[in-house]
Amino acid sequence: MKFETxxxxxxxxxxxxxxxxxxxAQDASRSTDHVAEEVPVALVVNGISHAVMMVTPRELEAFALGFALTEGLVGKAADVFDIELREYARSFEVALTIAQEDFMQLKQQRRSMAGRSGCGVCGIESLELLDLQPGRITAAALHDADALSPAIARAAAELGAHQQLMHATGGVHAAAWCAVDGAVLRVCEDVGRHNALDKLIGHLARDGVDLQRGFVFMSSRASYExxxxxxxxxxxxxxxxxxxxTLAIDIASAAGIKLVSFCRQDGCVEYT
Structure with missing residues (x-):
């Protein structure tokens, strides 16, 4: 799949x-500041509006693909046949064409959602749809006790150089894909932490990256979503x-994910 430029x-x-x-009063002066953009982005699936999210308007096709995967709209990237980006005066629309089998399942579990940049569950129709009991992942743990701290230290040291939008605005989150040794390979930024992760997942899925041979490093807190x-x-x-x-810890434990927070160059805290 190719994303249009x-x-x-x-x-x-x-x-x-x-x-x-x-x-x-004389200590004040007029100047300009760079402020992160936040606009409504409508996600349309097979012609039917599915969600409206507040997103920083860049890498929107990657965001749409990542959202479709991480929210379970499709089972794999190949089930998304086409992504079309449409720009309006103050908003965007991303139209996805997905496999009919996935679309029929989506219609049965219809989720009308008006999301905000800081919320991953706005508008969900029932508690059952929260998906708080994920299955166990098949990937083996990446690090032993001796290798974990050096990998985290490297990721923490390298992340800042990739956060151009953060340096410009001071107001966005970053999601980084790191090699097993902590080398930062790709970074996506957005006003919403889960949007940044969806953008990252979209790029990695399009490129066929093996998601079991690396880890995600976030500049935010570890929230459940x-x-x-x-x-x-x-x-x-x-x-x-x-x-x-606490919910993030519980879900990570149930899924078999290693959750590490308070990551710095000089240490971290393991929760699972």
Whole structure:
């Protein structure tokens, strides 16, 4: 599958600001600031609207493919036959054409969702659809006790160099795909942490990357939806810079995912 070349988008806009450096009025000055973009993106599946998410408008085709995979709309990337991106004045639409078998199953489990950039379950119709009991993943644990800390240290050291949008705006999350030794191979950024992960998964799935031979490193906390998405893709380890939630720990334990948080160059905390 090839993603069409999108119009050049930085993911940010310049806005006029008043900078205050001291207590007095004369200490203020006019300038501009780069602010991360956040726009509604409608996901349409076989002609039927499925979800509206608030997303940073870049790598939207990768986002749509990743969302389809991590939310269980399709079982594999090959089941997405086509992705078409449409741009409007203040929004975007991504139309996916998926296999008829997947579409029929989707219609039976219809989920109308108006999502926000910080929420992975908005609009879900019942508690049963939360999918809080994932199956065990088939991938073996990546690291023994001696190899884990060096891999985390390397990922933490390398991530910053790949966060161009974060450096420009100070307001986005990053999802990184790392080799077993911690080398950062690819990074996606978005105002929503789960959007960033979906973009990353979309790129990796399109490129046929073996998701059992590496790990995901997130610049955010470890929320339940990140672990759930990783479990669906059989990713053996999720590492995050900030803290996990109890539900994230429980789902990682149930799925057999190694969850590591508070990741720094000088240490980390294992939760599963």
């Amino acid at each position: 999108e119009t050049e988008r930085t993911g940010s806009q310049e806005r006029s600001v008043l900078r205050r450096r001291g207590l007095a 990140l672990v759930r998405k990783a479990a669906r893709m059989h990713i053996p380890m999720l590492a995050t810079i900030s803290a996990p939630s």
